[in-house]
Amino acid sequence: MMQRAPILALAGAALVAVALPVALLRAGSTPPVRAARALPLLAAPPEPPLTHVFDRPLFTAPAAESATFPPDAPQLTGIVGRLGSDAVALVRTAQGSSRSLAIGDSVDGWRLDSLSIDAALFSRGGQRARVPLPAADPEPAAQ
Known part of the structure; x- marks a missing residue:
């Protein structure tokens, strides 16, 4: 026995364990909640007009891009290899011969600076020319 x-200690602990949550959950025991002070709303910046975005074609290159390189720049006929490691450009020179660079x-005085998936960037002195790959010829329809 x-x-x-x-026994009195256990009974007192049990009484406190039951009475304390009941006392805390009573509606009148919590202090009234003060209203939060309203802060002035910040105005969102105006959105820029996007009209220029809708004026250009979505998937085709701009027409002005084809006229950006000088006529004596090498003509890009193809790109072979992996970009960033061993890619070379196949070009046609002003004399009509083909070379890989x-x-x-x-x-012809033009230095190949970089290659992308669809163009080559050449420079000569202060000039820079981005020469795109030629567009593929449409295949004739079979009859």
Whole structure:
């Protein structure tokens, strides 16, 4: 049998364990909530007009791009290899011969600076020319 002191201690702890949550959940025991001070709303910046976005074609290159390179720039006929590692440009020179150029090579005074998936960037002195790949010829329809 247990002694009287531990039984009273357990009974007191049980009473506090039950009475404390009930006292905290009583509606009148919480202080009234003060209304939050309203802050002035910040105005969102006006959206820029997007009319210029809708004026250009979505999937085709701008027509002005084809006229950006000088007529004596090498004509790009193809790109072979992996971009960034071993890609070379296949070009047609002003004399009509074909050559392959790695980045840094020159032909007719034009130096190949970089290659992208659809164009080559050449430079000569202060001039820069982005030469795109020619558009594919449409295949004749079979009859």
